[in-house]
Amino acid sequence: MNRFVNLSVLSLFCCAAVTLVGCGSAEYPGPQRYPVSGTVTINGKPIEEGNITFRSSEEKGRSSSGAIENGKYSIEEKQGPIAGQYKVEILGYEEIGEVKDEDMGAATRQIVPVQFNESSSLTATLPSDSGNEFDFDLKP
Template structure:
């Protein structure tokens, strides 16, 4: 074997090893359906979101709330629940003109989102129904 054949053989060998090492992809986790309702001060929360945050990995799956009800798909496991609802903040038109995009403010207290201690376990099944009650104070 001459020198150029040895170099080519070595390069092909190293390329093969590199390709074997590139297939370490994690499997995509399966999501499961969730559904339920959210009340704000005893009434269905008009609009907002429920975030299911993975306790172990910090992965956030968010589903929309409309008319007090939500549904969507999230990863299974123990989840911290964060609930938010936004309203348009008044005053932008005075500062930025009539065409200004409104800014929004979360009307749900931090104890139900950033500081939430609400938890739920999402099962690896199609039977994941939840009911969350929040208050504005």
């Protein structure tokens, strides 16, 4: 009887531990991540197609990227950055040629100056009091 009680208690404890671990845990390993979204314009005009990267200022930090479409970007929580300071790098493209090859797509050129990507001084801090919405109006 005592052995049965011990196994029952152990089974209940294990079930409770698994339930507690499953509740409230994120769908990804590691620290809390945050969704980020916003708009990106250059001289007030939406960047039609591009990419935004939140590059961690910390050596072991997490960087996150997302697509810019029609001036808007959104990075979901599971791909988002963790709390901290970030350098923001923005790339934007415009088509300069016709589609000649379906696999290659149209020829494009970079429209965002280097001071907003490779040499960016743009920053963001997460989590933010503004709900993690960051708008960037680039003025070259």
